[in-house]
Amino acid sequence: DGGITQSPKYLFRKEGQNVTLSCEQNLNHDAMYWYRQDPGQGLRLIYYSQIVNDFQKGDIAEGYSVSREKKESFPLTVTSAQKNPTAFYLCASKGVQVGADEQYFGPGTRLTVT
């Protein structure tokens, strides 16, 4: 089955530690996205990538880093510089050909930092 996987579903970390969230897709999509979701705030874009080895900052990139070494994978690192990292993180992907309109979302990772 084609889809997007995110792991783990729940993640707990101590303040001051970096943590990497996994996102893998087998949909052969070129574009991939990371969103952060807080209660009442909707989905806010952290980073996105339209092609391997290239990515752009979204609206709330500070304190986060990404890499795109493979088409299938777009890991997100939440660094210790992120002041309020506890949130629900969603990864998405999308084809870039004409008519490919839908972003497909993974099941999300709920990160708790204490």
Place this chain on the structure above:
Amino acid sequence: QQPVQSPQAVILREGEDAVINCSSSKALYSVHWYRQKHGEAPVFLMILLKGGEQKGHEKISASFNEKKQQSSLYLTASQLSYSGTYFCGTEEGSGGSEKLVFGKGTKLTVNP
């Protein structure tokens, strides 16, 4: 930059209708609608493109007023399965950015 959705929440009885609005201060190329159930991933409902093209869900309709930079989602004869939070995502400018800006969501509850 973030589009404004209204209302923030709505409660319906099964069979009733609802309208959810999405308004932007920017010129829009497209508006996308998603529904998210609690603890799950958002699911695509439909896209409305500049120029009038509309693609998506069979039982849910929407409109896109390009001049007013507004879109409305129409949920008719609501079913229990329609419950969830609805998000609009807007693509600004002339398209091709591959980037959406989402509103804060409208929580819809359908009761029996």
